[in-house]
Each structure stands twice: as structure tokens, then as C-alpha cells.
Amino acid sequence: MQPITKELLLDSLNQALEFSNPLTDVISTEQFSSTYPQRPAWAVGPFRQDGSLTFRQEQDWPDPTGIGWTSDSIFNPSLMERDGRLHLFYRASPRKESIASRIGMAVHDPATGWRDNAENPVIFPTRDNEVLGCEDPKVYAAGGRYYMFYNGIFTIGKDDRPSGFQPDNYPLGDVGCDINLAISDDLVHWEKHGLVVPHEVSQFWAKGAVIPRRANGEAVKIAGEYLMYLSEGCGGVTHVGRSPDLVNWTFSPQEYLDLGPWVVRCTRWRARSLTTPKPSWCWTSSTATPTATSPRPRPCTTYTSLLPKRLSTRVDPWPGEGSSSSVASGCSPKAGTPRPDPGKCISTAPNPAKSRKHRKHRSGAVNA
The missing domain is CATH 2.115.10.20 (Glycosyl hydrolase domain; family 43)
Structure with missing residues (x-):
């Protein structure tokens, strides 16, 4: 330098x-x-x-x-x-x-x-x-x-x-x-x-x-x-x-959430001091990305990439590790499924290979 x-x-x-x-x-x-x-x-x-x-x-x-x-x-x-x-x-x-x-x-x-x-x-x-x-x-x-x-x-x-x-x-x-x-x-x-x-x-x-x-x-x-x-x-x-x-x-x-046409279902943990789990939306199709004409998804609770490593308060248990969380039927991980690590999700389909193309720096220009 x-x-x-x-x-x-x-x-x-x-x-x-x-x-x-x-x-x-x-x-x-x-x-x-x-x-x-x-x-x-x-x-x-x-x-x-x-x-x-x-x-x-x-x-x-x-x-x-x-x-x-x-x-x-x-x-x-x-x-x-x-x-x-x-x-x-x-x-x-x-x-x-x-x-x-x-x-x-x-x-x-x-x-x-x-x-x-x-x-x-x-x-x-x-x-x-x-x-x-x-x-x-x-x-x-x-x-x-x-x-x-x-x-x-x-x-x-x-x-x-x-x-x-x-x-x-x-x-x-x-x-x-x-x-x-x-x-x-x-x-x-x-x-x-x-x-x-x-x-x-x-x-x-x-x-x-x-x-x-x-x-x-x-x-x-x-x-x-x-x-x-x-x-x-x-x-x-x-x-x-x-x-x-x-x-x-x-x-x-750390891999980021895949944004391709593959459904990733997760469930968000919420501390009990913050009341019950907050519902979000979960798409059920594993073959296509939702569009403006797709049917309205049903509510479920999702584990996100912000899942913490450590929590100082009690949290809703992962399925199979305690009392049931308020997770909608059909969108919940099965009992016995390994607990996700922070930033990782449980996917309904394999993640496709990712290709990342670097935008080449040329002629003194800095790509924003």
C-alpha cells in the first residue's frame, strides 16, 4: 500500500x-x-x-x-x-x-x-x-x-x-x-x-x-x-x-439466506417475556418463487437467521425438547430435527449452487 x-x-x-x-x-x-x-x-x-x-x-x-x-x-x-x-x-x-x-x-x-x-x-x-x-x-x-x-x-x-x-x-x-x-x-x-x-x-x-x-x-x-x-x-x-x-x-x-426459487422455512424464537411467538408468513410451495398472484400464505412462526447463540431468558422450546410452541401445523420442524445454528435455516429443498460474479474494478472506477 x-x-x-x-x-x-x-x-x-x-x-x-x-x-x-x-x-x-x-x-x-x-x-x-x-x-x-x-x-x-x-x-x-x-x-x-x-x-x-x-x-x-x-x-x-x-x-x-x-x-x-x-x-x-x-x-x-x-x-x-x-x-x-x-x-x-x-x-x-x-x-x-x-x-x-x-x-x-x-x-x-x-x-x-x-x-x-x-x-x-x-x-x-x-x-x-x-x-x-x-x-x-x-x-x-x-x-x-x-x-x-x-x-x-x-x-x-x-x-x-x-x-x-x-x-x-x-x-x-x-x-x-x-x-x-x-x-x-x-x-x-x-x-x-x-x-x-x-x-x-x-x-x-x-x-x-x-x-x-x-x-x-x-x-x-x-x-x-x-x-x-x-x-x-x-x-x-x-x-x-x-x-x-x-x-x-x-x-x-457464514452463508446468507438463499434468495433463489427454493423455500426456506424457519421459526423465530421469542423470549417468553415478550409474550407469545409473533406470527409471520411461510410459503408452502417448494417449486416457485411467490408472485403477486400467488395465494396468500398461511401464518406460521419462523426461525430466522437472527437466531441467537445465547439467550439470558427462557425461550419457546425447539420441537421435541419441551412443551409445544404455537407453530402452525404443517409449517413446524419435525420433532427430532436438529436445532438450527445462528444464521442457518432448515430448507425444504437443497440449496442450488451459488455463483458470485465480482464486478471488476476498471478504469479507475469504484463500483458502489
């Missing part, structure tokens, strides 16, 4: 200014918000653009790196509400989907509308693993503080090889992506805490930092731990992170 210098920052800016991608150059907010005549049954939406909540960056920020950095595109935002106002964190780039990005913040007050933060950028390259930019913020609240996980983009050196590195299984080229952490008490001033996913795990590429959270942005613990799902990287092997405090993380391989 190359040490960060002003010369390397200027070089990344020049590369970004020359970048162009025909596929993304023509995409606009209006296209994302459009309604299309042939809308598939599985589609979410349609969405519409709300002009009163649309933020536009009106002017460039001062450049703390002193290289004349400017932006012409903002995207990939994260929202946090505080004291009745919305705080919008967004990625700003010299060109759409280019490298050399920074992270800015704007505040929406219901009485006055949007105001860009006068101290932007709130996050910009200062570390070696950020020499090609800081991207894609994801902000969470916990214990009165705020935690931002963002991508740090860097150049992979010829001698950079973490333990177990297998470039043929997950080719990256010469560009790497780390998940970094910054912490704030006021959503304006941020202190960087560095790398979250070790290179031995990420193999120089990790994205996502998806943590279960409430609607107000507060991160949620599952069985006493925060969970982090990584969307890509780690040599093509899906990983889940666990942390007691959102700062110190351990990661381990």
Missing part, C-alpha cells in the same frame, strides 16, 4: 476527471424515480421524487488537501434524524462513480429546508488506505454517539499479500477497498478509528457494513452483539461480523 502524499492525491483527482462510463453517465435521479409500463411483480415501488426533500449541492467546498478538488456528482447517501432534523451524508465525486471521492453532510430543517454543512467535507483522505478516496457512508446511532462506516479506496502494491491471499479466486487488479470507521458526538465532527475488516479477512476488498437498525437509525444488538453483513469481497466468501460496541469486530464465514 502506497503512503498517502499530495502528489498521489492529485494523481487520483486527475484520473477521476478523465473518467467516463457510458452506462452510468446517462443515469439520472428522474430515471430512478420513473414509473415504467411493464413493471415486474417483484418490483419495489414505484418511487416518486419529492422536490421539498431533494438536496442539491450548490457550490464546491474548500479543499483541505490543497489539490483543487471539485465535484460534479453526489450519490449513495445515508440519513440520520436528530432533534427533528435530517442529517444527510453523501458521497461527492469529481465524476459520477469515479475515484477521488469525499463525504459531505447536509441538514434539513422542516422550517428552512436543506443547508449544506459549512465544514464539509466531514470525511476526506488522510490515511494510506484512502489515497484514492472516501466513499459510501453508512451511519448508525448507539449509546448517544454516531458511527460512520465508509469505504477507503487505495492502491494495492505488488508486495501487498495478506495471509491466504488468492487473487485468482477473486481478481481485483490494483485497486483495493477497505471498510473504515469514524465516530462522532454531534454528526459534524468525526474522529477516524481506522480499519474495520482486517486484510486477512477482506483480502483487500470489503463493502457493505450493513448492520440491523431501527427506523430512527439506532443500531440493534442481536443476542448481545451487533451484527455486520458484508455485501461483497472477502475472496468471494460471505462473512458476518460481530461486535459488542460497534468498534471492535470479529468476522467469520
